[in-house]
Amino acid sequence: MARPRKPLLSRDRIVATAGALVDAEGLEAVSTRRLAAELGVSGPSLYNHFRTKDEILEAVADAVSAQVDLSMFAEGDGRDWRTALHDWAVSYRAALTDHPNIVPVLARGPGRRPAGLRVADAVFGAMVRAGWPPAQATHIGALMRYFITGSALGSFARGFVDDATAYDPADYPHLGQAHLLAERREKVDEGAFETGLRALLDGLAVQYEAAGAARSRPREEGGRPGAR
Known part of the structure; x- marks a missing residue:
């Protein structure tokens, strides 16, 4: 046999x-x-x-990294840069929270990893196509990686114990409900991520509008490149 x-x-x-x-x-x-x-x-x-x-x-x-959805950055997808960044960030965080122990390796950057480099290339390319200057597109890619990997490195809610006696109101008058955070971990952590992501994108939108206004502002009459 x-x-x-x-x-x-x-x-x-x-x-x-x-x-x-x-x-x-x-x-x-x-x-x-x-x-x-x-x-x-x-x-x-x-x-x-x-x-x-x-x-x-x-x-x-x-x-x-290969599990992260990049479809929102494809040319012709139709999502604006802000919506694309939001949807990508949600997908990226979902992949990391499914595999939290590998996050310290991912946090070092893509190095030579093909899927990681495709992520970086897609984000940068989409931001440049949307009108961001290349330097700012680089900053946005870095900022998003810091935010997303940082959110996946640990759980805020899990940092509190589920013992109400640990939070004596005499010592911690504002933590009377802190012992409930652990059992509500997913809701708390996802809510914190969405709150931070919206704030981050709101700030980028202000910068984007300001940069667009500066680009559309007509030159002063008689001005020329390099003139003081």
Whole structure:
């Protein structure tokens, strides 16, 4: 009787297994020895696909980036720059909150990761097409990454315990309902994200309108480039 064949080792299998370990146990759980055991292979066989553990974690991070919806940035999609940024930010945060343990790797930036670079390219390209100067488009991409990854690094609501006695009104007169935050974590954290995102986009809209007004303002009569 033929012996059952083991599934072929592939980059995708390694990344999926490493991603499951990161989700379940954190970044520290990933090692080449642990991965080899989980995959039922010898440790050295992993090096046919990845040179280091860090390369594996980068690939896991890129797999999460690939889950982010970029359709709103496609030419002809019809959404204005503000709506596109909002919808993308919601999708990006959803991917990160599904895989919070990989966020520290994603927070370092895209590096050479293909999906991460596609995200950066899509955001920058859409902002430039919308009329933002390239320098400002870069700033917007950075700002959004700071905001989204920061929101996914931890939960504000989870930072409070569900014990009412921990918040003595004699010491904390305004935290009488703080013990309820933990059980309302999702609603609180999503509400905070939406509040911050709207405030951020409102501020960008003011800058966009001001820049547009400056561009449309006629030159002073007799003015010329470089004149003082």
